[in-house]
Amino acid sequence: MSKARTSPIRAGFVHLALGAYTVIAIFPVFLTIVNSFKDRGSIFRSPLQLPGPSSFSLVGYETVLKQGDFVGYFTNSLTVTCVSIFLVLLFGAMAAFALSEYRFKGNALMGLYLSLGIMIPIRLGTVAILQGMVATGLVNTLTALVLVYTAQGLPLAVFILSEFMRTVSDDLKNAGRIDGLSEYAIFFRLVLPLVRPAMATVAVFTMIPIWNDLWFPLILAPAEATKTITLGSQVFIGQFVTDWNAVLSALSLAIFPVLVLYMIFSRQLIRGITSGAVK
């Protein structure tokens, strides 16, 4: 392409623009984390300074860990997210396999029906979902959240996974059939291992909205025992608006898991978006 023509001046401008935007994107996160390690005075006196020996303080973290049940919230979030992802991947892959592998009457219609949920947000059914959860006694249980998130994640999972499963070679599957493998064995032992990269993409896409959701925890499971980390920090920070140490520390604690996961999975995630999303 234009590699020979990219002048140093133009490249300089590009780096300047991208660098500036990177600062805009990172600065607020950086500011929060840095200030969470400082004492109250220095947070206000010199917000941009790194914590030094005189200003270093963990008082915010102490307040947070003493007051809020953050370990509990964290476990709740982790349970809900993991179980939902597992169910979305398992049921989504099974349905995607049925749709992409077998020809049967109503196949296309079924695909269309399942992809309805990609565009229409599940939130709009909240009124009836809450009614249903009240009727079945599932309000304030993690099961309610798992069910909702599984339903929410399935449409996109089926859509992406069936695209990928169409690329698995028929010869391989037929060879398996000749060797006497059942259809279940073909799915679990031949196809699933081959679509693992797609499963990882789906897992990341499913995880982010679940981990970050505030709406359903707020409505379906607001009890102390079932609060997720997102709802927990929302409520907690709301109570401590004037205790800046505690607020900044709570924010940092909430950012931390996302940051770690992103560092581990960022390549996978970006590759997933850039390869699969635009077709």
Next chain:
Amino acid sequence: MTSTDDTGAMAPLKRPARWHILVFLTPALIIYTIVMILPLFQTLWLSLFNVTKEGTPVFVGLGNFKVLFGDARWAADFWNALKNNLIFFAVHMLVQNPIGVALAAMLSIPKLRFASFYRTAIFLPTLLSFVIVGFIWKLILSPLWGVAPWLMSLVGAKGLFLPWLGLPSTALVTVSLISVWQYVGIPMMLIYAALLNIPDEVIEAAECDGITGWAQFWKIKLPLILPAIGIISILTFVGNFNAFDLVYTVQGALAGPDGSTDILGTLLYRTFFGFQLQLGDRSMGATIATVMFLIILAGVSLYLFIIQRRIRRYQF
């Protein structure tokens, strides 16, 4: 489920019933139907009823909609929320998507150094929850902390600082811009992918014809990434008309100051769930959800049946 019953008739003679298809499809279908599709239609159906004090639903036809659009108690709130939601969407289309396209265009310059670092960093805010993003910006923009005024003094504009989130005239645009800050990564990534998919031959042919730099972007690349821009627009539309978390976190359920940041999502929450002195009203909640459903459906249909068909696609 009828389709799976028919499979027996369709299947070859030696395999009378292919039960495995049913086994593969059933779990997903059951959860999806019971938790998502049925409640959605139940909600739409509920919008045609009023619940009396005894708890028995009375059919009122389109009465709830008449109340929502015309009754003095509801109409002002509803039209205000709809107007704010449109502004919210407009800010995203005018700020988020052009910035996203510009960033992607710069990132896709071949052999750009640190490209993956920029990409990773700019995408980071997208992964954070609204709660975190909302509070961080609330702190930064707070006149108490003074980070924002201090930053503005660096460029000599300290006098221009205002408590933007607290003023009815600026709060909505400020909240929209926070949301733009968070989500700019998504258009950036999708456009970036679309730009990478443009074959080198096309670019080389353009260069042979002397089309380079800006002209190349406007005349060659932009037409080729229009389908991706279409997808982004509809994703933005659906996301914006369904938004709730950010406004709730930054401005509370009342979407203050003075309802100036109230959008359909917060109105739905307050109406259906109740807030402070206001009691929750299921039928009116369902009515608002139905209106949101129709708006989103209209947008999606417009995109699928009109815009998507008009966009010229190029195959290589």
